[in-house]
Amino acid sequence: MNYAKLPLGEKLRLIRKEKGLSLENMAHATKSSVTVLSRIERGQIECGEEMLARIRKFLDIERAPLLEHELETFRSRLLVMYDHSLAKRDTEARNMQNEFTPILDLPFELDLIMLYRVIEARMLCMVGNFDDAEANLAKAEECIEELCEETRHIFHYTKGSFHAASVGEERYALKHYLAAIDLCNEKIKTPAPLLMYAGLMYFTLCKPYQAIRYFEQAKDEYRGDRTIVWAPQMDINLASCFIETGELDKAKDLLDTALAHSRSVNDDIHIGITIGLLGMINEKRGELDEAIKQYQHSLTYFQDVSHTYGYYNRLYGLCNIAICSYKANKRSQSTEAANEGLNIANSEERKEPSFAIIFEACLALLALKDGKPDEYIESVAIPYLVKNLRLYEARTFCDELESYYKKKGSMKKANAIAAISRDIYKEILSSDISEK
Numbered sequence: 001m002n003y004a005k006l007p008l009g010e011k012l013r014l015i016r017k018e019k020g021l022s023l024e025n026m027a028h029a030t031k032s033s034v035t036v037l038s039r040i041e042r043g044q045i046e047c048g049e050e051m052l053a054r055i056r057k058f059l060d061i062e063r064a065p066l067l068e069h070e071l072e073t074f075r076s077r078l079l080v081m082y083d084h085s086l087a088k089r090d091t092e093a094r095n096m097q098n099e100f101t102p103i104l105d106l107p108f109e110l111d112l113i114m115l116y117r118v119i120e121a122r123m124l125c126m127v128g129n130f131d132d133a134e135a136n137l138a139k140a141e142e143c144i145e146e147l148c149e150e151t152r153h154i155f156h157y158t159k160g161s162f163h164a165a166s167v168g169e170e171r172y173a174l175k176h177y178l179a180a181i182d183l184c185n186e187k188i189k190t191p192a193p194l195l196m197y198a199g200l201m202y203f204t205l206c207k208p209y210q211a212i213r214y215f216e217q218a219k220d221e222y223r224g225d226r227t228i229v230w231a232p233q234m235d236i237n238l239a240s241c242f243i244e245t246g247e248l249d250k251a252k253d254l255l256d257t258a259l260a261h262s263r264s265v266n267d268d269i270h271i272g273i274t275i276g277l278l279g280m281i282n283e284k285r286g287e288l289d290e291a292i293k294q295y296q297h298s299l300t301y302f303q304d305v306s307h308t309y310g311y312y313n314r315l316y317g318l319c320n321i322a323i324c325s326y327k328a329n330k331r332s333q334s335t336e337a338a339n340e341g342l343n344i345a346n347s348e349e350r351k352e353p354s355f356a357i358i359f360e361a362c363l364a365l366l367a368l369k370d371g372k373p374d375e376y377i378e379s380v381a382i383p384y385l386v387k388n389l390r391l392y393e394a395r396t397f398c399d400e401l402e403s404y405y406k407k408k409g410s411m412k413k414a415n416a417i418a419a420i421s422r423d424i425y426k427e428i429l430s431s432d433i434s435e436k
Contacts, residue, residue: 006108007043008043008047008052008066008067009040009041009042009043009047010041010043011066011106011108012040012041012047012055012059012066013041014107014108015059015061015105015106015107016041016059018105018107019059019060021058021059023037023038023041025058026055026058026059029054029057029058030051030054030055030058031054032051032054037055040055052066059105060105061102061105061106063099063102064102064103064105064106065102065103065106065109065112066106071109071112074100074103074112075112075115077096077099077100078100078112078115078116078119080096081093081096081097081099081100081119082119082122082154084096085119085122085123085126086122086191086193088126090123090126090127093123093126094123097120097123100116103116104116110143110146110147111146111147111148111151114139114140114143114147114151114155115147115151115154117136117137117139117140118136118137118140118151118154118155118158119154119158120136121133121134121136121137121140121158121162122158122161124136125158125161125162125165130162130165130166133162134162137155137158137159137162140155141155141159149183149185149187149188150183150187150188152179152183153180153183153184153188154180156176156177156179156180156183157176157177157180157191157194159176160172160173160174160175160176160177160179160180160197160198160201161173161197163176164177164197164200164201168388170201170204170205170389171201171205173197173201174198174201174202174205177194177197177198177201178198180194181194181195181198190217190221191221192218192219192221192222192230193218193230195214195215195217195218195221196214196215196218196230196233196234196237198214199211199212199213199214199215199218199237199241200237202214203237203240203241204389205389206389206391206392206427206428207428207430207431208240208241208242208244208245208428209241209245209429209431210431211237211241212238212241212242212245215234215237215238215241216238218230218234219234219235219238222234231258231261232258232261232262232267232270232274233270235254235255235257235258235261236254236255236258236270236273236274236277238250238251238254239251239252239254239255239258239277240277242254243277243280243281243284244392244428246284248281248284248285251277251281252278252281255274255277255278255281258270258274259271259274259275259278262274268301269301269309269313271301272298272299272300272301272302272313273298273313275294275297275298275301276294276295276298276313276316276317276320278294279291279292279293279294279295279298279320279324280320282294283320283324283327288324288327288328289328291320291324292321292324292325292328292330292333295317295320295321295324296317296321298313298317299314299317299318299321301313302314302317305344306349311344311350311352312352314344315341315344315345315352315355318337318338318340318341318344318359319337319341319355319358319359319362319393321333321334321337322334322337322338322341322359322362323362323365323396323400325337326362326365326366326369326400327400331366331369334362334366335363335366337362338359338362338363338366339359339363341355341358341359341362342356342359342360342363345359354384354385354388354390357380357381357384357385358381358385358390358393360376360380360381361376361377361380361381361397364376364377364381365377365397365400365401365404368401368404369404377397377401378401378417381394381397382394382397382398382401382420385397386420386424391424391427391428394424395421395424395425395428398417398418398420398421398424399421401417402414402417402418402421405417
């Protein structure tokens, strides 16, 4: 049944039945007769404005959209609230929320009810209420095939963001982001942030080539406008991919642009991230001393580890210093960075096991260099990092371990590590994101 096209009288009958009210009750409250009201519900006579107002009051649906133009206005206003939530204008979105609760009294308006539930889920995520958000999304998913394309698009975009907020659910997030993109058409425009989030999920899943495709599409949406907040972030995202694919000159050009933009607006977070990535380029080029200087400079922007940005960017910076200093034979610097990183990753306030294992592996590399046998890297670190999709880091340790065994003359072990490294490269090059 096409619920949206129900006659007005049938809508009134369904609401009355849902509320458990009789025609006699309604006739008394509206100063009408059972016969007249029955004929209105069956569509045999028109319902005038005055009578409709009395019926609305009796059914307690005075603000509910019943007529076609009311439904169109209601949906438009819902989409305004959605735009506020996308733009993280939390106060504006919450101020509108009570305006839309009357739709819950109209069981036949399934699409609008689910659109409201999905947008409410996004707002719940914004305040960290993921349990209620998940419940709302589950209700919408149960009837997803009955919803219009626009509502399904918004559902998938929101469900993607829900999964993206949880570590380890990147595959689910990407699945929904791609479904949202597939539903875009002439009416439903593809939002640049959605393209960027799909790229971020691909990059997190260690698929830099696929990530580049979506990052470039996102950047095209904003081409020519360098004042937007997304500009440095998109350049940084693309540069990160190009570093992993070995296109260092492209990465350098993007990072120079991002750094100039970030400095012009005193954006310390992006300044620090960009300087760290410039260090990665120098490390890839073998300019290890310069890379270490840039990594250390980057850390000055991330002193406060009580905030998420400071916490993770400091860990990444210390990881880069520990490994790069190891390559440069600067033992004390490598040890100092690894120990600081290990303390942060194992702190009582916030634990980050992936980084803890990376720093333990850095210390294990130093032990190997001192001639102290240590199986930690190959038996613990590399399997863990591969399983948890830290493929870039796993590849780095494979390269260092393979080099160590070759120098030692242990070709059997070197070849075994080389085989693991080849599998990692294949995974990075693959477009497959199926469950492992």
